[in-house]
Amino acid sequence: MQLNHYLNFQGKTEAAFNFYKSVFGGEFSFLKKYSELPDAQVSDKEKDYILHVSLPINEFTILMGSDTSDQFCAQSSTVFTQGTNHYISINLDASEQAEAKRLFDALAINGQIEMPLEKTFWGALYGAFTDQFGVKWMVNCQLEEM
Incomplete structure (x- = not known):
């Protein structure tokens, strides 16, 4: 399992990540647009x-992010607020599906599910929620090569 930081922006992700790349170095390992x-x-x-x-960033850390869309915010009743645009992303491999479900279910108790844990078009078991303490989490169990 790996924990990473996941940042959300509203139309500024590309500029922000080009800045972070200039500071930390390296290359994007994945970049897709809406x-x-x-x-x-x-x-x-x-x-x-x-x-x-x-x-x-290094062998242990990946900085990830995306832009929030008006359509997604409306569907999930999520409001973009600069400063609270951060998730903790739990990343697991295909052999850890049961653990992904366990972590999602346990951490989401008394919280608010933003997206249920389910298979996605990018070949992962994925879900997102805010826990009972207001912390935003993502669980991503990669089932297929990207």
């Missing part, structure tokens, strides 16, 4: 928003 979604139905304003970016 326009690359299967059956993408995003506004012109959001088509160049970042769906997901990963910047390896």
Whole structure:
């Protein structure tokens, strides 16, 4: 299992991560925009928003992030607030599916589920929630190669 920091922005992820890359060095290991979604139905304003970016910092840490979309915020009743745009991301491999479910279920007790733990189009078992103490979490169990 690996814990990483996941940052959300509203249209500023690309600029922020280019800045972080200039500070930490390295290259993005993953970068996708909303326009690359299967059956993408995003506004012109959001088509160049970042769906997901990963910047390896060292062998133990990956800084990850994305832009929030108006559509996603409306669907999940999430409000983007600068300063509270941070998640702890738990990342597991395919052999740890049971542990992913256990962690999701245990940490989400008395919390608010943003996205239930389920298989995604990017080949992972994924879910997100805010725990009972207001901490935002993501659980991502990668089932297939990206």
